[in-house]
Amino acid sequence: MAPPDRSGSSLMLADLRALACLFVVWKLLLLCIAYASPGPGYDTSTTLLLARAQPSLTENSLLEDFAKRLVSNLVRWDALYFVSVARRGVIFEQEWAWGWGFTKFLALVSKVLPSASSQPPLFVQAYAGVLISHVAHLLSVFVLYGLVDCLPFTTDKSQRRKIAFTAACLHVFSSAGLFLSAPYSESLFSLLNFFGVFVHAGIPFELPLEEYGLISLIRLLLSGASFGLATTVRSNGIFSGLIYFYHVYMLFHSRINVHTIVTIAVIGPSAAMILSGMLLPQYIAYQDYCVAPSDGNLRPWCSRKLPSIYSWVQEHYWNVGFLRYWTVSNIPLFLLALPMLCILISTGLAAPGLKLDNTRQPSKQHSNHASVYILCLALPQILLALLAFTTFHVQIVNRIATGYPIWYIVLAAAIVSPNTPAQDDKKTIRPDDALPLVATFQHQLNKHSIQKLLVRGMLMYSIIQGGLYANFMPPA
Structure with a gap:
């Protein structure tokens, strides 16, 4: 007896349920590691901060003690600043380095938690941060699953669905690990950045600017707003503006008429919203300090040609700058970040060479447009990797890379279709569509042993990093 046909929507719901179950199991494992961790390691900042937040004579139930121990082991490194700033606002100059948008949202959520009135304030902020991280991470898994269907990759619906499911699974097991459970900004950034790409990818990529309808223009504005919010959460969200290079490219393939001018007029505010996500916190800080x-004393950065408190704080307090991190003592951190740097760059370069949709025979122009569009989507992660290698604290790339969707999708495509270009049909990579270097990267990614090594590496790194993080041990 043949199995009953199931509609596409029921298959999608089954995938989403499976992803949710996988998400819960993985999170429980990481939280168990955090709870079982013995203590604060060499840094007692969390112990001192939370001890002052709770009266010494307070008696807690068993459940409250469990929750407080767990959340205490999740408040580490930057999370100390996030919960403190969310509680009392920015006081110290260096606190402007942490996402203004995230701390504001954290403060808002903490006010509406049901138990907010009966808990010590800092614990409320910590609980809110943990809640935000888990909800945003799960939603970003779902958004990534849906994003694959919007991109001009892959072949049939079945293959596309497998790639979507695999990419979403990779995001569940992201190398950010426990940072996606702790009161950190990575989960919320991933959700906003994925959603911005998802909305933008809903615009038919081959559409010339003069044919953008009302829905496409609304999508442009929504994607700009989402990227702008992401930038208030993490400043590297500004890189997502590189996606709009595709519209510059399409301008040369469009007729100049009223519709084209209207589209360009909408692209401007969309890009401006992304820029405002960076400039708004800078403006607020400039008013306060300058x-x-x-x-009554002006800070040194106020007199700079570009008076950015963020760049000043990074440079002055953390010695961030071009090649400043290139010291002998930091070689282990570069080695730790090297796999992710290679993944970001190689998948970004390989992405335009992925097999295009073969439900119809695409023209050469259609294929070129698709390749350029995918490359523009991949540019933010390539730039992130280059800046991590040359400018800022390189080890954090293992957690901030989690907010960029293309590398998940390219790895998922290699896992689902592990054929080399020589074995696959000639549509996979064609000499007239892809550079030889891209073909080389594609060939390496398609090796089954490399795929297994990458997945195992992500799992092992997340588990080990979770134990180190909960014990206040580097790397962070």
Whole structure:
């Protein structure tokens, strides 16, 4: 007896349920590791901070003690600043380095938690941060699953669905690990950045600018707003503006008329919203420190040609700058980040060479447009890798890379279709569509042993990193 046919929507729901179950199991494992971790390691910042937040004579139930121990082991490194700033606002100059948008959202959520009135304030912020991270991570898994269907990759629906499911699984097991459970900004950034790409990818990529309808223009504005919000959460969200290079490319393949001018007029505010995600916190800080400083003294960065408090804080307090991190003592951190740097660059370069949709025979122009569009989607992760290698603290690339979707999708495509270009049909990579270097990267990614090594490496790294993080041990 043949099995009953199932509609595409029921298959999608089955996949989403499976992803949710996988998500819960994985999170429980990581939280168990965090809870079982013995203590704060060499740094007692969390112990001192949370001890002052709770009266010493307070008696807690067993469940409350469990929750407080768990959340205490999740408040590590930058999470200390996130929960503190969410509680009392920015006081110290260096606190402007942490996502202004995330701390504001964290403060808002903490006010509406049901138990907010009966818990010590800092614990409320910590609980809110953990809640935000878990909900945003799960939603970003679902958004990534849906994103694959919007991109001009792959072959039939069955193959596309497998790639979507595999990419979403890779995001569940992301190398960010426990950072996606702790009161950190990575989960929320992933959700906003994925959603921005998802909305933008809903615009038919081959559409010339003069044919953009009302829905496409609305998608442009929504994607710009989402990327702008992502930038307030993490400043590297500004890289997502590189996606709009595709519209510059398409301008040369479009007729100049009223519709084209209207589209360009909409692209401008969309890009401006992304830029405002960076400039708004800078403006607020400039007003506080440079226009009417409370102590009457201007800070040194106020007199710069580009008076950015963020760049000043990174440079002054953390010694961030071009090649400043290139020291002998940091070689282990570069080695730790090297696999992710290679993944970001290689998948970004390989992405335009993935097999295009073969439900119809695409023209050469259609194929070129698709390749350029995918390359523009991959540019943010390539730039992130290059800046991580040359400019900022390189080890954090293992967690901030989690907010960029293309590398998940390219790895998933290699896992689902592990054929080399020589074995696959000639549509996989064609000499007239892809550079030889791209073909080389594609060939390496398609090796089954490399795929297994990458997946195992992500799992092992997340588990080991979770134990180190909960014990306040580097790397962070």
